[in-house]
Amino acid sequence: MKTIEEISAGADTFLSDAGALADGLRLGGAGIWRWRIDGDRLQWTRNLETVHHLPPGSFDGSLASFQRDLHPEDAEGVWRKINACIQTGDPYRAVYRTAPRPDGAEVWIETAGGIVQGADGARYLTGVCQDVSARVRNERQLKRILGQQRAVARFGSFALGRTDLQGVLDEAVRLAAEVLDVPLTKILQFADAADHLMLRAGIGWADGLVGQGKVGIDRDSQAGFTLLDTAPVIVRDLRSEKRFTGPQLLHDHGVRSGVSVTIPGPEARPFGVFGIHSRDVRTFDDADAEFLQSLAHIVAGAARQAAAADHRLLLMREMAHRAGNMLQLVNSIASQTFGADADAQTARRSFSDRLSALARSNYVVARGGWSSTPFAELVAETLKPFGDRVTAEGRNVLLPPELCFDLGLVLHELATNSMKYGTLGRRKGTVRVGWAFRLRDDGTRVFVLDWDDADAAARPATGGSGFGSKLIGALVERKWNGVLRHSEGPTFGVGMEIPVAD
Known part of the structure; x- marks a missing residue:
């Protein structure tokens, strides 16, 4: 039995007749082999193991060695093409995977060739192999x-x-x-x-x-x-x-x-x-x-x-409803602002400011088609006139549109109160607005809104008798069944908890 070196040398001798073509194939990374059909030995060029990504000495020159390097799922197809070539004499071509590698890499080989008759009169199956993994x-x-x-x-x-x-x-x-x-x-x-x-x-x-x-x-x-x-x-x-x-x-x-x-x-x-x-x-x-x-x-x-379709249906229902409510609200603001003892110039300014706040709230809510509204956008739009004097802290939660609209008015009244009595009326200082959802002990889901004013003198926001205090109480406590609370000390804070269905 020939050694691997002898078989390889024999393959090289066989291929030396091809001259420059064989050298070009080897330099191009192609391995060349032949198999005497009635035998069980192979001859090949020395680079065939490199083409198959195998260590030196992996091929022992036997058909069994070749069989071992075929992927189990591809072996049947390769042999079917080889047998057809032997029976018909037509050239063959096959693309197959090598046996699974330890590193999990897939190696794809393309082989093509045909039947030739040697000088000894025997029939040989010859072929050229090359690595086509990148192409595959x-x-x-x-x-x-x-x-x-x-x-x-x-x-x-x-x-x-x-x-x-x-x-x-x-x-x-x-x-x-x-x-x-x-x-x-x-x-x-x-x-x-x-x-x-x-x-x-x-x-x-x-x-x-x-x-x-x-x-x-x-x-x-x-x-x-x-x-x-x-x-x-x-x-x-x-x-x-x-x-x-x-x-x-x-x-x-x-x-x-x-x-x-x-x-x-x-x-x-x-x-x-x-x-x-x-x-x-x-x-x-x-x-x-x-x-x-x-x-x-x-x-x-x-x-x-889908949201746009829902908004269109909602708008058709809301337009008539909101128009009536808006006129009633404007009428209430007007009657409370222009009281018999109100200063005309101050009343006009207050009325104008409240209408502007109402318009800003309506803009944010209507922009979304009177659907669930991002509360952070409402805060930003309502308190825009105060710039960086207001610090907002909270996730961009969604609230029912009517609640958002009413909270826009509440925020305006709180800011107006701070302009009169608290931090926003001073040259320095900021007001903090924070909000979040939480669950009460009884399982009720509530929206919590906190207004923290650094100036303790701002307390009339909930304890006063003016229209602003009444409006906040009417909206939070009576309309939305919420709870109002305020704290006094080194700072002044107004908090509210409003039940909101999930």
């Missing part, structure tokens, strides 16, 4: 991207024809699972309170979670981190992730890898987060993230379209 990866990547683009186009057409947002969300998570071949997908939507995300649609999660599950928005969760980042978030392995630990929801479902992107909202506030997850460690790339982001943008458009 590029072809597969192109095919994958084209498939993703077709899926995005189909989903865009689907979303345009739907009037129900939930149907669009359900199709989005189904399509993401299918195209990216993942077991878990989800769409999380911002809660009105802006303190958590709700599992609005998803595939693969435990029964009862979709529609009920909640995820925090702190930076330690993948969703929270995604909302704070402008780019898609790709996770190679959640167990070794250093940027965040991930919510319990992901750990409970054995998640290892995934991608998450932000779903834009109509304004600065996002709609939510779109995520896909795998229980195996997988390498998701930028193309996967861009595909998911494309789906997220279509979802955002569908959400805006």
Whole structure:
């Protein structure tokens, strides 16, 4: 039996007849071999092991050695083509994977050749092998991207024809699972309170979670981190992730890898987060993230379209209702401001200021179509005349439109009170406005608003007998069944708690 060196030398001797062509193939990274059909030995050029990414001495010159280096899933197809060539004499061509490598890398080989008759009269199967791994990866990547683009186009057409947002969300998570071949997908939507995300649609999660599950928005969760980042978030392995630990929801479902992107909202506030997850460690790339982001943008458009349809219906009902209420409110402000003992110039100025506050509140609420309104925008618009003299602290929560409108008037009266008696009437100092949702002991969900004035002399805001104090009390306590409180000491504060349904 010949040694590997002897067989290799014999192959080189055989190939030396090809002269410059054989040298060019070797220099180009191609390995050349031949096999006597009635034998069990191979001859090959010395670089064949390099082409196959194998250490020296891996080939022992036997067919068994060649068989071992074929991927089990591809071996049958390669031998089928070889046998057809032997039987018909037609040339053959095959692309196959080598046996799995310890590092998990895929090596793709292309071989082509045919039957020749040697000087000894025997029939030989000859072939040229070359590493085409890069080409195969590029072809597969192109095919994958084209498939993703077709899926995005189909989903865009689907979303345009739907009037129900939930149907669009359900199709989005189904399509993401299918195209990216993942077991878990989800769409999380911002809660009105802006303190958590709700599992609005998803595939693969435990029964009862979709529609009920909640995820925090702190930076330690993948969703929270995604909302704070402008780019898609790709996770190679959640167990070794250093940027965040991930919510319990992901750990409970054995998640290892995934991608998450932000779903834009109509304004600065996002709609939510779109995520896909795998229980195996997988390498998701930028193309996967861009595909998911494309789906997220279509979802955002569908959400805006659904919201616009709801707004149109709401506006039709609200226009008549609000017009009557607005006139009654203006009449009440006028009658209280222009009392018999009121100074005409002061009364006109107060009336004008209150109408301006009413207009600003109406602008913020009406801009959203009298739907749930971002409270932070109301604060910014109402207190805009005071610039950086007012510090606002709170999430951009959503409130019912009528409550937002009334709170705009309350904020104006508090600011007016501070101009007369407190910090805003001085040259220096700031007023703090803070808000949040919280649960009372009895389970009632309340919206808490605090106004902190550094000047203790501002106390007439709730304890006075003027129209401003009466208006605040009427709106907070009687109309909204809220609770008013005030504190006096080194500073003066007004607080209110208003029940708001979830």
